[in-house]
Amino acid sequence: xxxxxxxxxxxxDATNFLSWMQQNHVPAVMATxxxxxxxxxxxxxxxxxxxxxxxxxYFFEDMSSCLDFQVMYFDNMIRQIDQHFQGKFVFxxxxxxxxx
Numbered sequence: 001x002x003x004x005x006x007x008x009x010x011x012x013d014a015t016n017f018l019s020w021m022q023q024n025h026v027p028a029v030m031a032t033x034x035x036x037x038x039x040x041x042x043x044x045x046x047x048x049x050x051x052x053x054x055x056x057x058y059f060f061e062d063m064s065s066c067l068d069f070q071v072m073y074f075d076n077m078i079r080q081i082d083q084h085f086q087g088k089f090v091f092x093x094x095x096x097x098x099x100x
Contacts (some may be wrong), residue, residue, distance in 0.1 A: 001059055001061070001097070001098040002059070002060040002061075002062060002065070002066045002095060002096070002097055003059055003095070003096040003097075004057070004058045004066055004069065004070070004094075004095055004096075005056070005057050005094045005095075005096055006055070006056045006057075006058075006091055006092075006093045007043070007053065007055050007056075007091060007092055007093070008021075008052045008053065008054050009050075009051050009052070009089060009090050009091070010051050010052050010053070010054065010085070010088060011050070011089065012050070012051050012052070012098055013088065014051075014085050014089065017054075017080065017085055018040075019034070020084060020085075021040070021042050021054070021056065021081070022052070024041065024080075025056070025077065025080070025081060026038055026040070026056070028077060028080075029058055029069075029073070029077065032061060032069060032072075032073055034065045034066075034069040034073075035058035035060055035069065036059050036060065036061055037058075037059045038056065038057060039055075039057040040056055040057075041054065041055040041057070042054055042057070043055060050076040063095075066095060074093075087096075090093040
């Protein structure tokens, strides 16, 4: 299983970020039919960071599906988030492999 993890740190004034992501971003990602499942998590351990930090994890059956998603959809989806929350978040993404 391959996991695309996208971590967002969001300014406190972006109050509807999480609900917008759950109502718009997650359904759009899942509609591509490339990930088989997803999880949304909140980071609790890094209290020194301003704002809230969320991890959106998308699970792919293989690396090929993950790469297809990244090439075909990733940049556009980040642009859509930026259109709604410009200047109110930073993000980074990582690709993980489940090994146990």
